[in-house]
Amino acid sequence: MQLSNLLPRRIWLLLGYAVAAAALFSAPLYLGDFRLNLLAKCLAFAIVALGLDLLWGYTGILSLGHGVFFGLGAYAMAMHLKLVAGGSRLPDFMDWMGLTKLPWFWEPFKSFAFAALMGIVIPAGLALLLGFFTFRNRIRGVYFTILTQALVIITVTLFVGQQAYTGGTNGLTGYTKLFGYGLKTDTAKTMVYLATVVALIVAFLVCRFLVKSRFGKVLRAIRDGENRTRFLGYDPSRYQMTAFAVSAALAGLAGMLFVLHVGIISPTMMAIVPSIEMVLLVAIGGRGTLIGAVIGAIIMTQAKSELSASYPDFWLFFLGASFIVVTVFMPGGIVGLARLLNQKLTRRRNADEVNLNPVVRESNGVV
Amino acid sequence: MKSTSILSCEKVTVSFDGFKAVQDMSLELASGELRFLIGPNGAGKTTMLDAICGKVKPAAGNVTFHGKQGTVDVTRRKEHEIAQLGIGRKFQTPSIFSGLTVDENLEIAMAQNRGVWATLRASMKKSDRERIDAELELIGLGDKKRLRAGLLSHGEKQWLEIGMMLLQEPEILLLDEPVAGMTDKETDKTGELLQEIVRKRTVVVVEHDMEFVRNFASKVTVMHEGKLLKEGSMDEVQRDDRVAEVYLGRKRRDFDAIGSTA
Amino acid sequence: MEIWVSQLFNGLSVSSILLLIALGLAVTFGLMRVINMAHGEFIMIGAYGAYMTQQVFKSNFSTGLFDAYFPVAILFSFAIAFAIGYLLEITLIRFLYGRPLDSLLATWGVGLMLQQLARSIFGAPNVAVASPSWLDGGLTIASGVVFPYKRLFIFALVALCLFAMYLYIYRSAAGRRMRAVMQNREMAACLGISTRRVDSFTFAIGSGIAGIAGCALTLIGPIGPSIGTYYIVDAFMVVVLGGVGKLIGTVVGALGIGVFNTLFEWGTNASLGKVLVFLCIVAFLQWKPMGMFAVRTRSLDQN
Amino acid sequence: GCGGNNNNNAGESSAPASSGAASSAPASSPAASGESVKVGILHSLSGTMSISEVTVKNSELMAIKEINAKGGVLGKQIEAVVEDGASDWPTFAEKARKLLSEDKVATVFGGWTSSSRKAMLPVFEELNGLLWYPVQYEGLESSPNIFYTGATTNQQIIPSIDFLLEKGKKKVFLLGSDYVFPRTANKIIKAQLAAKGGETVAEEYTPLGHTDYTTIIAKIKEAKPDVVYNTLNGDSNVAFFKQLKDAGITAADLPTVSVSVAEEEVKGIGAEYLTGHYVAWDYYQTTDTPENKAFVENFKKEYGADSVTSDPMEAGYVAVYLWAAAVEKAGSFDVDKVKAAAKGIEFNAPEGKVTIDGDNQHIYKTVRIGEVKADGQIVELWNSGGPVKPDPYLTTYDWAKGLSE
Amino acid sequence: MLSVQRLEAGYGESVILRDVSITVEPGQVVCLMGRNGVGKSTLVKSIMGLLKARKGSVSFKGTDVTKKAPGERAKKGIGYVPQGREIFSQLSVYENLRIGLEAHPDKAKRRSKEIPGEAIEKFPILPTFYKRRGGDLSGGQQQQLAFARALISEPELLVLDEPTEGIQPSIVDDIQDVIRSIRDEGKTAILLVEQSLDFVRSVGDRFYIMEKGAIVWEGGREDLDDPAVMKHLTI
């Protein structure tokens, strides 16, 4: 009975995924320049959201500093693009700041492969480093969250201050070519878009594998009771570091793609507000479900664009109100709502439903 | 009955901001022993278990474990290392992973390599599935295995935690009030289960249910105000005036004595 | 020598401001565990409250009376922030206890709306609040060392708020009820406490104190729709560094950040000073992972 | 309050999003369908920059309204499509792309920070759009797709330093927000001071949005400069000037020169904190021209009696008129034709006569040093006597060699 | 005193209690038994108002309290010792007890800084702990505190959910005495959830046994030897 119950559901789900993938792959055929660009941006954010969901939804670690990892990935790609655009000349902002020679750490970014690798390795490495100093010392919860905010402020301040090396507040912009092809041609844009779709699907599959594996179950166990897992013999800090690094790597990947679509990266993208907005994507979509993260990212990024275009003076009212409505009427985000409706319709009690409240207070008594 | 020592605690002292919850407490456990640890509320029983499994660090004293991996000074190890050495713990208030299903709770508790890499590649083998199913049967949660553990009743959580502990297959099981909230019959069943387990392992049980202690204990250690008060068979302990005074209550001793002869 | 005295004073002054902006958050976040991203906007409400009071005095009273506006403004700022906080709690926050992410999302939304509301009512540009003339000038300690009266006034105001909060939270029956509700809402209800009332009152108090902070900040800083965003991160830093849920922690956290910030800024520059302060926070938490005054519990995994 | 009327793009129907054409169609064939032509207005209406940019949006909308009242351009009514850049540079890029490729606007008026302009620039160059940028900036730029109607450095900063040196204020303390404009401006100032016998006593930057200036003020006291050259931006100015006064320092003791404080900012800080301090711009509300009288009057009528006008607002207003004039001259909305026609166009602006320099697409402007008065108005102390030719790369200054290589 | 009529309640989508009716007469000790997970605590929570009734009603002292909040029920005179202790871990033991006084009918007592002696003299250790935080106590000490906290408001109905869990035998005896003396005084009724047959036999007047969310057996003390009792309590 259980099987027959499960089977059609699986099939529906697979069908849904297939339709979604087809729609995404064929988007260049029916979307205009701006729309395609916007969608590509949404998809890049969806990748960050996936990583954040892995971290928050499944491991219970709230990072309000993912803008940094996103930005580091973006800067890695941007450095490459900037060097390619400049040809043999120094990037313009270095010129203004009086540099005469390309700084040594810029040199290797002339290679695309190196830049692409760094766009993932640097964020992941930084996450491992921060994770090492925090998780191992059992810094967690809000204390960890605050540290990620400190990370944001430190990074942004350094990027703004080191104008000669980073372009300061202006960031890096003005790219022209990739692999020798003009970035602004339609084919190039379509290719970059398709690359993003592929990246998103790969990221989704990776995350799915992670959360379905026993590793994923341990992550959720850590979320529910970090100390309890210790007494089962697990070392939570290693799991947390792994999740954090994977999540940061995904953010870096997203950043690289973002730069290709938007054509600029600046410290504003790493700052507090974008970092928080990245988390909100997950909340809107539904934490603890990967597809929720993707849906949340796409819907919210689109909604922001639409609302601000239609009501430039008042759109924040609508955006703010929609956050409130989501939390009050749709705990568990869009996906949570869908599940609730599904449950209401089928009157079925789903055993492995999302945990809406990872922090279920057991007891404040003695252990 | 000749057996080797598996755990020795020597003059363990645990203090919280100067308050000594456990003081100069020594405890020697023989391999394959079922030991009961009793004592008044606040005597330091839970704290003693905490010291053994690494939840608190003793201010003084040694805890040495003579397990499969040789002799180890437990106080120098981190919690997860101690658990990996083979010391398992059930806590006084049910401590399960409320967001995981009953099944998943058991799956991650099951004896296995606890590394990140290993869990990434782990798959549910047929033998694993059978073990878990058998355990589910034993703890009576078979039809709730797909339910989130946070939704279980108090007693069901206790059972689940016992199940997790058993699947973990530690060399020493530290059980803090395992039969609290169970019906009399369930208590008996648990006692029998424990006697089964000690054939292969060592068990320490903290319990206030004297009926249970009397039925299943061979050796009882009584703590009081952080110190050892008495150690011996249940009969010896029960006859001890100080134990009666601080713990059993006069009436209870008489009542129990009658109960045991009846 | 003089420079050290005045820098020490500046450090304490920065601390007092940090404390003022963090006090309200110590209630809504520290005690109630609502990740209150709208805290900055309650500060903004307080600031605009002062502006409105000033406008009323300007148009209705003689110049002689005008200086009296500030004490009125403090009360008004408190009242209006309190009222809006109360309203917010009964309409929204009450659904969010124990749901940290949702509280983050919803209060972020509230913050956006409040900012936009301010923009619609008062316009996007900054508005000016004239400080009362009795706060002009300063106490001259030595040549070149002046303690501005405004700063001294803020010290006094902070001390007063802190003392009142201490009495309320730790010494009054209402405060005891409040702490009980915050720790275990269900059980508190079962013991006869009207948790709804306590909840909304507590959130309103936290908001009201943010309002006072906003009013005080008009003395030294800008008043515009997005001023809340400048203070929110610092406020969270202070509360967390001190140890969530401990009033004393908030005090010491503010002192630490304020004094070190001033010190570093003097030695280097404003940007680097900030970076150094945050690096210190990172380092400090290595040593005390739960803040300066951690709330210890025996329970295995506290919420 | 400010009750700005927000003429939004009401006729969305005309925005084509047909599949084939959309991605490839360059914006050089803008939608001038039927009776109206669309133009984009892209400023930060939310976020920290909105305190400055909203008023520029307002003055641009007013110019559009005035032109429409007079019959529009080429007989077509101008329809403004307002977008919010949200104080976020990538959003500016995104919105610029939307305006050009989706709304197909004929031109865009927008931006405030240099960062936002730099973010939009590649988009305008890629899609061959037209941007009118209305704020003073640090120079060193000249994009074929941008017209700069604010001052470049030789129309604001350099003359103001000359003014100070002439007044004998040689020891200068440089204080700025930590971003590109102040840093570049200060680089120029340092070179100029070094060349002309002045002295930079210290250089300090604070993060954008910084609100505590006690330590900086202590440093100023220590450094004992003759003047503080202030390139702080936005809200930081409020905190700085309030705290400066609290520290017992008045304009008489130590004057400051600000280049990002205009009438609107004076209003937000409170005139009593600024009385006697200097500012450098190309326009003040008090500038005495007939055009300005009408401008100020209309603005107050439109946005309330207690609203004020300022240099960037005027530059935005002027931008709209210059574009309209260029379109009329070209007889077309085509970007390339408009650009070609714009060369040399003159306009009697509120600030006096301005002329578009065809080479760098900046405009000739009259430089004015002013002093803030107790009523919040700024009174001119000095002017350049006539419009100054824009020189964004400072090619005419010997001491600036090597600055802009 | 307390009358639960045809109650249906549950969590989320699932219905736990089906058609449950029980009554507690003044001065009576009513015991509720049943295996783990049958719904005893769920019933108790519904009586306290922590769970909404889907159907049926709860009335106390003749008034319908089905829609009343837990706080109001407490003020009407229901004292509660929950399963799992639920003491306020960051409050001192003294403060925990003061919170217990909140529902006391006598205003003077509510305000008084003194903790009434009668209520806690059965737990002699508690006064020595006044300054310590509730959360630092041992499990059994916390359980005693939870018990005292409920007694202190002199409720007319005491709802006890496995109140002796983790308490040392001598004090369990004392609690037995307390319950008996309360019964003898006849002022307070008690609804007791307990697993130990010995314990309930020695204090109870009326007995209910639950299974799968329904009452399956009820009777007086003399009926306890009924073999059905054993059947319902074993697996």
Ligand SMILES: Nc1ncnc2c1ncn2[C@@H]1O[C@H](COP(=O)(O)OP(=O)(O)OP(=O)(O)O)[C@@H](O)[C@H]1O
């Ligand atoms: N973290 C702590 N801080 C302060 N005191 C503590 C702490 N942990 C334990 N104690 C005290 O140490 C003593 C021993 O506590 P413990 O929990 O070990 O007792 P126990 O023997 O398990 O009692 P019970 O039978 O009631 O569970 C108690 O008085 C308790 O209050």
Ligand SMILES: Nc1ncnc2c1ncn2[C@@H]1O[C@H](COP(=O)(O)OP(=O)(O)OP(=O)(O)O)[C@@H](O)[C@H]1O
């Ligand atoms: N919060 C909850 N959400 C959903 N189901 C729950 C919840 N709490 C308990 N249940 C379910 O309700 C049923 C009855 O639980 P309850 O706690 O009332 O049992 P109980 O009779 O008190 O058992 P015990 O003796 O173990 O305390 C159990 O099957 C449990 O799984």
Ligand SMILES: NC(N)=O
């Ligand atoms: N161009 C400016 N002021 O950033």
Ligand SMILES: [Mg+2]
């Ligand atoms: Mg114990």
Ligand SMILES: [Mg+2]
């Ligand atoms: Mg129960």
